[in-house]
Amino acid sequence: MAIRFEEIPSPCYVLDEAALRINLEILRLVREAAGVEIICALKGFAFWHAFPMLAGYLDGATASSLNEARLIAEEMGVEAHTYCPVYEEESFDTLLMYSKHLTFNSLSQYQRFFPRVRQSGKAVSMGLRINPEYSEVETDLYNPALPDSRLGMTREQCGASLPEGIEGLHFHALCENGSDVLERTLQAVEAKFGDWIRQVRWVNMGGGHWITQDGYDVERLVRILKNFRQRYPNLESVILEPGEAVGLHTGYLVSTVCDVLPRKDFHIAMLDVSFACHMPDCIEMPYKPVILGARDPKPGDRFVYRMGGNSCLAGDYMGMGDYAFDEPLEIGEKVIFDDMIHYTMVKTTFFNGVRHPSIAVWTERDELEMLRTFDYEDYKRKLS
Ligand SMILES: Cc1ncc(COP(=O)(O)O)c(C=O)c1O
Known part of the structure; x- marks a missing residue:
């Protein structure tokens, strides 16, 4: 069962129910055996x-x-x-x-x-x-x-x-x-x-x-x-x-390229999500998350991108390494971060007032169920 990412609005965390069930089966096995x-x-x-x-x-x-x-x-x-x-x-x-x-x-x-x-x-x-x-x-x-x-x-x-x-x-x-x-x-x-x-x-x-x-x-x-x-x-x-x-490995953060900034040896893909606000462990740990369809750059790669977040924090970008793609990234194209369910939603902030990603599940019936979207009132209610 493959998630149809084209059906998922951006930005959005999406939990893969089938993947969660696999983890739960493993945990139950340990419980019972031990x-x-x-x-x-x-x-x-x-x-x-x-x-x-x-x-x-x-x-x-x-x-x-x-x-x-x-x-x-x-x-x-x-x-x-x-x-x-x-x-x-x-x-x-x-x-x-x-x-x-x-x-x-x-x-x-x-x-x-x-x-x-x-x-x-x-x-x-x-x-x-x-x-x-x-x-x-x-x-x-x-x-x-x-x-x-x-x-x-x-x-x-x-x-x-x-x-x-x-x-x-x-x-x-x-x-x-x-x-x-x-x-x-x-x-x-x-x-x-x-x-x-x-x-x-x-x-x-x-x-x-x-x-x-x-x-x-x-x-x-x-x-x-x-x-x-x-x-x-x-x-x-x-x-x-x-x-x-x-x-672990139960879902994704779906984002979109909003701008592409040329630099000397690579481009910066400016996204509609923030590392600081929506993937803070990437900065705190720090670690380089997997992006579907991308790999670590090697010499000679033509389409190399650094991922930039949408807050004004100078360090809101993936500083642990750039990503190589087979084709150039276009504005409007989706960038999908793997393994973004644990320690993400529980840690997000409204810093800069940036839009909070929606929360959805990809159900075991093979369809998208949107659970929660965030708006101005959510941002305002957190402040006074
Ligand atoms: C007391 C305590 N229990 C459980 C956990 C969960 O740890 P993990 O998510 O790494 O399994 C933590 C994480 O910080 C913790 O502090």
């Missing part, structure tokens, strides 16, 4: 139109804010596994109502909010985020286990005994990693926190498991998880909370 729970991290994938589909494959979702927890309740119909770096006085009780697990980032947050949980009478299982001080993440921006990290507690910061009422441990120290990295990270976690793991009911291994990426060693993951569960028979649940692995 006997673990897999929940979706909304920070990476909050495409809520697809939540009913997710519900058939996953065990729920994880929230990092009140808004995410409410979205999970409203659109997935389940209570969230919640972890926020800080909880706030005013919103805590509401957040509690939406949550089944609640993880604290520090002992002071635990001390401050634990009594509120007890008083509420709500059945919430409480956990602590631990920092194993081990991570193979290469980009510092995405490495929660750097020295003096503000995310989670090292064993030294934790104190000797497990605080009263704590039933779970949560670590997140991976980013786009293979199961070999999980294996080594687990060794560090167990070396530091093994005695506590024996005392709790659940362990949440965070996200960053690149399970649906080509070449990911799923069998090894299943083996690691099964062995872990055997080592700690006290655990009632082992949880993974990927975001990227849910949305």
Whole structure:
């Protein structure tokens, strides 16, 4: 089933439902084979139109804010596994109502909010985020286990005994990693926190498991998880909370060439989308996204283009490399960025007031369903 891009108005994010189902099948396979729970991290994938589909494959979702927890309740119909770096006085009780697990980032947050949980009478299982001080993440921006990290507690910061009422441990120290990295990270976690793991009911291994990426060693993951569960028979649940692995390779950002600027050795294709506003990870990570029908330039290529965004930010262009095409790019022609579903819509801004791409799905019935378009009122309502 091939998406008919000519039917998709630009600019537009388009989720390929069939591709999402393939990811979900893989995740379900891991869940069942390893006997673990897999929940979706909304920070990476909050495409809520697809939540009913997710519900058939996953065990729920994880929230990092009140808004995410409410979205999970409203659109997935389940209570969230919640972890926020800080909880706030005013919103805590509401957040509690939406949550089944609640993880604290520090002992002071635990001390401050634990009594509120007890008083509420709500059945919430409480956990602590631990920092194993081990991570193979290469980009510092995405490495929660750097020295003096503000995310989670090292064993030294934790104190000797497990605080009263704590039933779970949560670590997140991976980013786009293979199961070999999980294996080594687990060794560090167990070396530091093994005695506590024996005392709790659940362990949440965070996200960053690149399970649906080509070449990911799923069998090894299943083996690691099964062995872990055997080592700690006290655990009632082992949880993974990927975001990227849910949305990986499930869709596109469709854009259009609005202008072509000649430069000495190449041209700049000015698009109706912005790297800064609509594909921010390309600048933050940074990385060079795939464009359908384009390749990396080689000497002698005639039609070489640099992709330029439509905001005034000087750095709003693809600085990680240009693109070669077989034919010249024309004004009005579509440029389709691959793999633009996870960590895009959740991070977009209205900077410069540039038009926000619409949101659509290419359904399993092989047709376009437009879900959302944005207008001036959306821009204005965000400001005051
Ligand atoms: C605590 C936590 N859990 C889960 C995730 C999801 O990670 P990923 O989308 O890389 O799987 C993140 C990402 O930052 C996170 O911080």
